[in-house]
Amino acid sequence: MNLKEQHSHELAQARGILDGAKSEGRDLTAAETEAVQRHTDAARQLGDTIKLAEERQGILAKLAANSPGGDGDGHSYLSFKSIDLARRVVAKIGGPVGGVKALMATGAISTDVPLLGVVPSGRPVSGLLEVLPARTVGPVWRYLQQSVRTNNAGPVAPGATKPTTVLTLIEQTGQLSILAHISEALDNYALLDNDALRDFVSSELQYGLYAALESQLINGNGTPPNLRGLLNVSGAQTYATAAGYTVGKGIAAVRHAQTLLEINGLDSTAAFAVLNPTDWELIELGTSSTGEYLFSPEGAPVDRVQRRLFGMPVVAAPSLAAGTALVVARDAAFVLTDGQVRVEANPFAGWATNQTSLRCEGRWSLAVPRPLGVVKVTLTA
Secondary structure, three states: OOOOHHHHHHHHHHHHEEEEEEEOOOOOHHHHHHHHHHHHHHHHHHHHHHHHHHHHHHHHHHHHHOOOOOOOOOEEEEHHHHHHHHHHHOOOOOOOOOOOOOOEEOEOOOOOOOOOOOOOOOOOOOOHHHHOOEEEEOOOOEEEEEEEEEEEOOOOOOOOOOOOOOOEEEEEEEEEEEEEEEOOOOHHHHHHHOHHHHHHHHHHHHEEEEEEHHHHHHHHHOOOOOOOOOHHOOOEEEOOOOOOHHHHHHHHHHHHHHHHHHHOOHHHHOOOEEEOOEEEEEEEHOEEEOOOOOOOOOOOOOOOOOOEEEOEEEOOOOOOOEOOOOOOOOOOOOEEEEEEEEEEEEEEEEEOOOOOEEEEEEEEEEHHHOOOHHEEEOOOO
């Protein structure tokens, strides 16, 4: 039962007692008077909480609408940093806050998670969700996926038949998948008395949920309830290094993936790369035969400060296996979401022990309208 349902329930209880006494043509008993007062007080408190939640939701909407940055194409992103920013803004207006959700010891408030137009500039990206655009959809989604593009445009003599360019589009349908987990049982009074504990538990649950989402977006095998991740996209391109792996060959393999995008008419300058942190470390620490670092600040393909490789932002993703990299073009893939992450408390499950468990969940899928814009790179032969 959510807060609005609880509010209606308390009012209905009070109204039922009053209507019962009225239908019998009598005054309220002392017990009935006390019960009516108890229900109306509870309804008043719930009404105040609902009003506060609506005010917070309005602030989040303004934050999303007025967020700085953007990639120039109106793309929006989900990211750990976006969630943290929203949480800090909401926290300033007071009351219990858990991530971008208002976490209550007696129930739950679920509000929209803003999709912010934040594109990192001058700093490394902190995760895949900062570079993979997100779109809000319903529980069931569909889109057209381009499986073939054969360009036959060319010169044509007067009166001759014009060549046909083949553009094969396949309708893809599916539904959002649920990712979720729960916390250990927590003492109700500890939650009520300690805002920092509420914030900490809620933030940890949301962080864990987004880490699981990143892993699914990369590795998911597509068998329900799993998402289909980038590594298992049908129609994606592949490239492998030659025998005798070296750091230089690994770097060249990533650069060749950009060429594969360009060959297929995709914009490689707006692509991003995903590497395991160990592989990224090898790239940064690569040395010459004399022990000098290969990538000095001037003229190197690696920007160590911003974590860029050949101009592409690099996501260091622990969930991607070492020895494998991904290079993904802009608009090749999108995160699909219903725009909500729920952090809910269930105080009734631990009624006898006065304990509460928290549940954090959301729904997502991955859409890949242009599979050729995804290149799976094998770094080690």
